[in-house]
Amino acid sequence: MQGQLSELDIRSIFQLIDIGQQTGELCIESFDDQGQPNSWLMFFANGGILYAGRTNEQLERLQDILHPLNLSINWADVDLSNLAPLRPPEYGALWWLLENNHLTTQQARAILCRLIEETLFEVISLHQGQFSFRFRASLSPQLTDFSISPLVKRAVRQLQGWLQLHPHFSSFYDCPLITDPHQLETSSSLPSLLAMANGKTPIIRISRHLNRTIFSVADGLYPYVQRGEVQLSHPSSVGSKKATGPITGTVPxxxxxxxxxxxxxxxxxxxxxxxxxxxxxxxxxxxxxxxxxxxxxxxxxxxxxxxxxxxxxxxxxxxxxxxxxxxxxxxxxxxxxxxxxxxxxxxxxxxxxxxxxxxxxxxxxxxxxxxxxxxxxxxxxxxxxxxxxxxxxxxxxxx
The missing domain is CATH 3.40.50.2300 (Response regulator)
Structure with a gap:
């Protein structure tokens, strides 16, 4: 099964997988406003969703979500070389944490659910691009599966709330910055939220560190943005790698x-x-x-x-x-x-x-x-x- 998102929307694709109790991999590819490609991969088993993330996802997202747990892990010493080359590194790392008793099964499932929900929130509004579903043996080993319908409904509700914040918020990767830190020193509301408004950390990463949804973070910042106490920097390219020129005097x-x-x-x-x-x-x-x-x-x-x-x-x-x-x-x-x-x-x-x-x-x-x-x-x-x-x-x- 493959086609264009302009012909079949993503929610309909999820519904077909759910109703047909399909097992396989769903690949989605789209382009941002700057023409940069973005792609996602989702694994399903009998209609339930096992994992979802960007195809170039490494460990940063997982590390962000683990931040509130204060785990003492030196990721440089983590050996993931035994994983299959095309297996999502993020999913493999989650299994490693579970097998080495850094996480309980309940914690691992909650983190996996959060990874899936964030991905659904990213892709649910796509109307241009292409998709491909391959019927094949899915992700192994399997931690758990989630019913896709409730997750999609939650993503849609969050997206509807997000759209109410336009035009102040245009991207999940907007970086909030406090314009006058002294003015907000006495504020007792949202201290952790404002503490991360340093102009360098995008909303999507703030949500992971605080274990909150992307919409709730944006909604919490909204009054400050309206009053001009927090401003947002808009990235020129989302999810793309920046080209870097050689240092003067060096040869690439x-x-x-x-x-x-x-x-x-x-x-x-x-x-x-x-x-x-x-x-x-x-x-x-x-x-x-x-x-x-x-x-x-x-x-x-x-x-x-x-x-x-x-x-x-x-x-x-x-x-x-x-x-x-x-x-x-x-x-x-x-x-x-x-x-x-x-x-x-x-x-x-x-x-x-x-x-x-x-x-x-x-x-x-x-x-x-x-x-x-x-x-x-x-x-x-x-x-x-x-x-x-x-x-x-x-x-x-x-x-």
Missing amino acids: RVVCIDDTLSVRQAIEMMLDTYGYEVTSIGNPVKALSLLFSLKPDLILCDVAMPELEGHQLCAMLRQAPYFQSVPIVMLTGKDSFVDRVKANMVGATDYLTKPFGEPELLALVEKYVGRGNPKRLAPGTLLEQEISATLNPESWSNS
Whole structure:
């Protein structure tokens, strides 16, 4: 089952899944006002919903929701490497917390319900985009399932309340800021709400930290916004990764991982001409260790590779703190909706469809690391000499 949201609204899709007691995965993709893609993935079993979140969801949302519990967890030490590459990391982390007795079953179910409700609140108002439902064995293991109808009704009621706050509130990612902290020092109402009005924390994150719905947070801030005591900054792009230019005087470092020699050579030639420092790696297993030494600003990664598939490599890199913010662009010969969802699920920043030309490649690289420096000094060859034997499988010995 697939189609356009303009032809079948999301509530009707949920109703069909509920009535038909369907089991499978629902993928939804839409674009924001700036043309940036956003996508969500939801798992169902016999019509009940098991989990819902953005396809590129990592652990930030879960960490925010866990904040009121004051758990002592060093997330850098949490080993989630045994999870399947396309399994939602957030759901896997919730299971890890439950299995390691950081949460009770009741707490885990309540947190899971909150994750689902937040996602429904985000998607319920979408009228443009596309959806795809795949009938297949759903999420495993299963913590619990929730009846979709009551959750949708609650999301609709909250959305109706949210719409009453327009035009003051235009996005869940608006960041409230107290205009005059001294004026509100004596206020006894909503102290925790105002304490987070620092101009940097969006409404959706405030709601998680305070264990409140997005609408109730906005509704609590509304009187202060009306009186001008709190102002809202409106982000230019919601849910998208910001492009960052290179630091002055530095050369953006790009690593290309592709098992096809001709592709690596073409990318090296194009990017080197425009002043980028390019390293190509032919073997994904070797790449996994070399990347920690190279510390690239951008990674271009092929999808279909032997030994270690590109999605798996991306998922592994996203577990390391350093690579959680490094843009990773998947190079793929396919351009289907499902393939884009898979890329987003493992934390890929973007994708580039093969075959591509110089203009497409340069536009994408500039988007994430800015322009290169054609006048840069010739790079040293020491690192290249040290790792040249491992970069290209064509030079390996059969011994």
